[in-house]
Amino acid sequence: MASERDLAFTPAWKLIELIQKKEVSSVELTKLYLKRIEDLDSQLNAYLTVTADQALKDAEAADSAIQNGTATGALTGIPISIKDLNLTKGVRTTRGSLLYKDFIPHTDEPVVRKIKESGAIILGKTNTPEFGAYATTENRLGDPCVNPWNTACTAGGSSGGAAAGLAAGLHPLAQGSDGGGSIRIPGSICGVFGIKPTQGRVSRPYKGPGGWGQFSQNGPMTRTVKDTAILLQVMAGPDAEDAIALQEEPPDFSAKLGKEIKGMRIGWSPNMGSVPVDPEVRDITEKAVRVFEELGATVEEAPVSINHEVITNIFMTIWLSDYCTTHGETVKTKGDQFTDSVRGMLEEALTWPASKLASALHGLEWHRYEMDQIIKQYDLLITPTLATPAFKEGERPTVIDGQEVDPFWGFTPFTYPINMSGHTASSVPCGFNSEGLPIGLHLIGNKGEEATVLQASHAFEEARPWAHHLPPVS
DSSP: OOOHHHHHTSOHHHHHHHHHTTSSOHHHHHHHHHHHHHHHGGGTOOEEEEOHHHHHHHHHHHHHHHHHTOOOOTTTTOEEEEETTSOBTTBOOOTTSGGGTTOOOSSOOHHHHHHHHTTOEEEEEEOOOGGGOSSSOOBTTBSOOEETTEEEEEOOSSSHHHHHHHHTTSOSEEEEEESSSTTHHHHHHHTOEEEEOOTTSBOOOOOSSSOOOTTOEEEEEESSHHHHHHHHHHHOBOOTTOTTSOOSOOOOTTTTTTOOOTTOEEEEOSSTTTOOOOHHHHHHHHHHHHHHHHTTOEEEEOOOOOOHHHHHHHHHHHHHHHHHHHHHHHHHHHGGGSOHHHHHHHHHHTTOOHHHHHHHHHHHHHHHHHHHHHHTTSSEEEEESOSSOOOBTTOOOSEETTEEOOTTTTTOTTTHHHHHHTOEEEEEEEEEOTTSOEEEEEEEEOTTOHHHHHHHHHHHHHHSOOTTOOOSOO
8 A cells, every 4th residue: 555645646647547546546545635735835835825624525426426427527526726826716716816816717728627527636826926926936815835845945936835835745736827938947947747738728718808919828737647647638739718829639648759850850959049158057968868879869059049139029028018908907906916026017017118019019929930940940849947956935037157157047047038039948967966956858849749759758757757756855
């Protein structure tokens, strides 16, 4: 009989088998994870809201459906967390902001509805920075979310609570979202797996007033690639609430898992042409990418050269203009409830002329075209996920490898260009630095090729397993 700790770290695909065979019940699993949240989360702050009573009721219903033979959902009885940016009917949704600290939605957004329809058991809402605006997870609702590998360090963001909770065994599956790296950044920093799907693959609620959030995609975060494929299958697909979602039904994301990658053509860029990267990160990721050669793929240096100053300006202009459609008027009347950085960015964006946005939209199309021209030469383009490992909470890097960097963007130069281009990308745990902090490898695929990214990620996982590594807080 597995110990409770071993059970907590059992892959979700195996938990599904155990539940279907009635070797473990959903109530037992739900109680296990709720107890772990109670015991461990005071050290991490991964959750903003825990829905223990509702989770146990839903688990009882799942067990009844399994006993009666009426369970049909792919995740029936499996606990999961939901990021607190996403609307959940009857459950507090703060968006990481004081403005919404008591907000209880009357509806679920599409991805939450699909997760519920799969039979999964929602444990609660995970921590996120205000409106998902940062690559670290701090807000004015409470203490920052920190890293289970070293609680003096950040968990990353904006899906920081999801990643920290996964790494510490507080949930077996997590829903995240990624508008500039918000799945891949904390995935890399916390040593878990996650994928940003192709833009439009997972529906978002775009009806009504407010912005389009056109760089953001909901996606799965898990400890194994197979678990991610299962959860992405549940999450993906069009919805009537989303006018810009991909309208075709999603492919089978598990179809290529276990297939060899011999003959795959891979482009490798250690610095996207010019960005500074921590020497240990560079060394670990360069060794990791050679694993694909061992598996029969061809790896070559990719001709990637991005002017990050230009595309950062494009990203910020579009992103903050979009935020202004939702929060611009509110910041004028309730500015004291915003974090200083979000308030400052919104106030600046409200002064911009329309020509600035028009110019940024023009630049965005050229960026998409240029990234397409590079990535379509390969089955995968690979970079480090981040330029650094986790750093001390509140101490963003200002110098990397001897070069000054913008503390807001400097450690994330590889992720947000892929949100802008719309391609799919995963972060694969590929090793640890000398301080025992996880490092991630960034696998970028062609649009619509999540299955190929998952295939290669799974092949790497089989060659260099990572899920047996557990952090001190676990």
